[in-house]
Amino acid sequence: MDDDNSDxxxxxxxxxxxxxxxxxxxxxxxxxxxxxxxxxTTQQLSAETRWQASMFEASDADIA
Structure with missing residues (x-):
């Protein structure tokens, strides 16, 4: 591959x-x-769920 991300x-x-x-x-x-x-893992899922919820709340606040 010749692109910059080939490595x-x-x-x-x-x-x-x-x-x-x-x-x-x-x-x-x-x-x-x-x-x-x-x-x-359960810990990864919990952290990801919290992160996605905070992103949703932030985007919802931007709309209001």
């Missing part, structure tokens, strides 16, 4: 999986960088 895809074993998409209904996460998928 992300060349070495998936070196990925720290910090930047991921979370599906709180299914309890799964998927890393944007390497594509790994995993079941989230």
């Amino acid at each position: 992300y895809l060349d070495e998936p074993d070196d990925c720290d999986c910090e930047d991921y998409d979370a599906d709180i209904l299914e309890g799964r996460a998927r890393c944007f960088r390497c594509g790994r998928s995993w079941r989230m």
